[in-house]
Amino acid sequence: MTNATKQALASVLGRTVAIDIASLVTLIPGDATIDPLISTMYQLTKGSAAAIIVPAPGLAGIGTWITIIAGTNFPHVITFPNLYLFGVVNTTFTATDLGSSITFFGASATQWAVMNVNTGIIA
Secondary structure (H helix, E strand, O other): OOHHHHHHHHHOOOOOOOOOHHHHHHEEEEEOOOOOOOOEEEEEEEOEEEEEOOOOOOOHHHEEEEEEEEEOOOOOEEEEEEEEEOEEEEEEEEEEOOHHHEEEOOOOOOOOOEEEEOOOOOO
């Protein structure tokens, strides 16, 4: 049963339902460019350091949220055009170990804003 079907059934029954979180995660086995218009979670599974590019959100990407999680213990580098953290412009996030993650959202057509970071380096 899909998560959407589970939620629809739960709303009809007036109950809550457990969602299979693994089905919500997209695996990235190599270098990639992230689609800035899809709110989702990504897990990096490359067996060496991955190079990930996140383009600017564009007008259609305002409000999009993305989480990227390191699923392997390599220094994956994620490059952004404009990543804002505490008002400072940054351009990269380096996952320093297994489980490193970053969550960000499209704050404007040209800017990503950091919502959460777990054991990684923003520069």
